[in-house]
Each structure stands twice: as C-alpha cells, then as structure tokens.
Amino acid sequence: MKADIEHWASCLAALAADSEVPGASLAFWHDGEVYECATGVLNTTTGAPVGTDSLFQIGSVTKVWTATQLMLLAEQGRVTLDTPVAEILPEFRVSDPRATAAITLRHLLTHTSGIDGDLFLDTGRGDDCLRRYVEACADLEQTFPVGDSHSYCNSGFVIAGRIIEQLTGTVWDQALREQICEPLGLTHTWTLPEDVLRFGAAVGHDERGALVPRWGLPRSVGPAGLICARAADVVAFGRAHLTPGALLADPAFLRQAQVELPNPHCGGRQWGIGWSLDEWDGHQVVSHTGDTIGQHAVLWALPEHGTVIAALINGGRSVEFQHRLATELLRELHAIDVPAPIA
Incomplete structure (x- = not known):
C-alpha cells in the first residue's frame, strides 16, 4: 500500500510544533518507493525554510558508515x-x-x-x-x-x-566518498563545512529553540560523527544494508548480534557491527541515532519489511519527537506498536 505523503507532511509539521522542533526532514522507503517531506526552518534567526534537499548533521549515525x-x-x-x-x-x-x-x-x-x-x-x-x-x-x-x-x-x-x-x-573523508557516496550516487552527503555550505544546511538549537553558539564538531572526530546529509541519502544508505551487493556482499552480517547490552532498555538489546539491534512488537529493528551540537538524527531499518526511515532534527525536544514519529509511522505502515520509553 502506497503512503500518503501529504498526510505525513502534515503529521511531521504537527509533531514538530508539539515538541518545539524548529525544523525537521523525513524520508522513508516503503513498498518500493521513497517518500520525502520537511517542515520548519533551518535557522530560527534567518527563517530559511527546511527543504527535502537540506543537509542536517547526522552525528553518530556516521558510525554505521x-x-x-x-x-x-x-x-x-x-x-x-x-x-x-x-x-x-x-x-x-x-x-x-x-x-x-x-x-x-x-x-x-x-x-x-x-x-x-x-x-x-x-x-x-x-x-x-x-x-x-x-x-x-x-x-x-x-x-x-x-x-x-x-x-x-x-x-x-x-x-x-x-x-x-x-x-x-x-x-x-575522501575514502567515504569513494567507498560509499559515489557507488550509491549520494549527491547530498558531505563532511567538511566548505562542502556543506554549498547546500541549505541546518544549524542547531537547544531544547527551547534558541540558536546554539557553535555549528559543528572538529574534523578530528569525523569518523565518529561528522557526516551531513539529506534524509533521502541516509535512507539510500540504509537500503544498501538490506540489499546484498548494493555495497556489501553480505550486509546481513552487520546485523548479527556481537554483544548483549548491559542496559537493554535504552536504545537496543544487542550490538552488531556498527548497528544497534532491537525488537519492537516481534519485529527486528536495526538502528542508530546521532547527536551533535543542537542537532539529532535517527536511522531505522526493518529487514523483515524492507522499510527504512530517516529523521533529521535541528533542536527542540528531539528525542520525544523521534519516538512519536516512529510510533505514528510504524503503526500505520506495518501495524507495529513501538515500545514506550521507560519513565
């Protein structure tokens, strides 16, 4: 069943307003098609609008790359x-x-x-x-x-x-382009500010929506969290992990549990190679979140369904927002009940 992108654009805007999120971008792959929508502003000072091609900092989602x-x-x-x-x-x-x-x-x-x-x-x-x-x-x-x-x-x-x-x-940075970005045709995925600034780029805000004083992390922590991308590029990367041969001959190997987590109640029960592994309502979910200076990102993939979701956020109550978004999306797309966060 095809998704109604106008419905999800409206839902995204309403959830962002409820969680005081200045701007957000959503993309998801479902039933053989990619869907994209965006809401809000990249910068509360300038009022520049978020578009589906806008770049956000994806933070520690970089670690999967x-x-x-x-x-x-x-x-x-x-x-x-x-x-x-x-x-x-x-x-x-x-x-x-x-x-x-x-x-x-x-x-x-x-x-x-x-x-x-x-x-x-x-x-x-x-x-x-x-x-x-x-x-x-x-x-x-x-x-x-x-x-x-x-x-x-x-x-x-x-x-x-x-x-x-x-x-x-x-x-x-160059190895990333040669190994992943170019083979997957990712035109809106970059690491250095001088490249990111060629596009519409989000800046971070705190939980109250105030602009943060710094834009990004130093280059020296790049492999841990420096990628900036549009949501559709993050989804394309996630899809490659569900498709043998798209990048890796055996991407499923990365989803095999390597270690049990000491605290299985916050973010996953196990860890694979780069991925956090969990189960929601009986369905495997592999994911990673990322936080930088006032920005937040999340990538979810459901191997059983072939669905991949990326949400990019530039402030406000971002964790609350991402959970409510996942709850709405997965309930409608796959009738999955997302577990409530622990109190």
Whole structure:
C-alpha cells in the first residue's frame, strides 16, 4: 500500500510544533518507493525554510558508515575483524600495554574495547588530524578489560577511521566518498563545512529553540560523527544494508548480534557491527541515532519489511519527537506498536 505523503507532511509539521522542533526532514522507503517531506526552518534567526534537499548533521549515525567502510575492506581481504589495531597503526597505543596489544577492529566496531570513549579533541583541520588524534589516545584509561562489556566509544570509531586511511592511502573523508557516496550516487552527503555550505544546511538549537553558539564538531572526530546529509541519502544508505551487493556482499552480517547490552532498555538489546539491534512488537529493528551540537538524527531499518526511515532534527525536544514519529509511522505502515520509553 502506497503512503500518503501529504498526510505525513502534515503529521511531521504537527509533531514538530508539539515538541518545539524548529525544523525537521523525513524520508522513508516503503513498498518500493521513497517518500520525502520537511517542515520548519533551518535557522530560527534567518527563517530559511527546511527543504527535502537540506543537509542536517547526522552525528553518530556516521558510525554505521565508518563500520561499512571497514567491512568493505574486510570483504576485499585487506583486513579481518580480528586483526589487532596495533598491527595496522604503528602510532596506536593506550595507557594499558595489554589493551594496546589486544584491541581488534571488532572491539572498535562493537564498542567493546573498554577504552575511554569521550576524547573530543580538536587536532586541527589538516589531513593529519586523525593520525594526531590517535597519537593523543596514548593516555586513555580502560573502563573495563578488553572485550568484557559494552560501553559506547566515540574514540574507537576515530581510531577505526584512521585504520581506513592507512589501508586506503587517502584521508577518511575522501575514502567515504569513494567507498560509499559515489557507488550509491549520494549527491547530498558531505563532511567538511566548505562542502556543506554549498547546500541549505541546518544549524542547531537547544531544547527551547534558541540558536546554539557553535555549528559543528572538529574534523578530528569525523569518523565518529561528522557526516551531513539529506534524509533521502541516509535512507539510500540504509537500503544498501538490506540489499546484498548494493555495497556489501553480505550486509546481513552487520546485523548479527556481537554483544548483549548491559542496559537493554535504552536504545537496543544487542550490538552488531556498527548497528544497534532491537525488537519492537516481534519485529527486528536495526538502528542508530546521532547527536551533535543542537542537532539529532535517527536511522531505522526493518529487514523483515524492507522499510527504512530517516529523521533529521535541528533542536527542540528531539528525542520525544523521534519516538512519536516512529510510533505514528510504524503503526500505520506495518501495524507495529513501538515500545514506550521507560519513565
């Protein structure tokens, strides 16, 4: 059954108003067709309207793209998930020598390395920024022994991005274009401000709708959260993960559980390769969310139904908004009851 995009445009606008969201963009793939709609403004100061081609910061949804890049290299036989990081990056080390030797690519992509994940360090705009970031990880402590648990780790994905640079011989931003954007024909997916500014770009707002003082994150944390994209491009990327051969020969491998989450009540029960894994009303849902400075994004994929949804938001009560949007969409598209968030 085809969706009524006018209905969803109206629904998007109403939900955004209720949650004080300045602007949002929605795209979803359903029953063989992509649907797009947008509402609100990119910037409350200028009043520039959100269009379906507007770029938003997708934040940590970027991590699924970085994981995909490494899996492409693994399918080419250039690396394995169980290759130690130190074998590829001579500059890599953390404070515990045993951890330095033990951490593998799998640990990075499943957030099980145990290293402190919150090093948000600006190492400059140069092409050496990831190498310099990895060198700065030398003092990072372990939050638990390697492989013992799961703790969300931004640092691990920057290290993963540096591995991509080492294996491809180019900077992460260019490798992203060559490995994913160009093969999928993504024209509205970029990482650097000078590229993003060629399009209509959202700026962040706080929960009250006030403009935030900074636009984006430093280039040095790119592989963990620097992609800017339109919602339809994010959906196209998600569709590739449901279609063998679109990018990966076996994208379903990334959806296989690698670790049980210590807290299964917030965001997923398990983690795969890059993806958070959950079950809603008996249906598998793979997803990732992303937060930057006043912006929020979410990508959901339902392998059983072939449905992919991306929502991009630039402030307000964004988590409330995304949950209400998912509830409305999945109830109507597939009669799925989305679990209520815990109090």
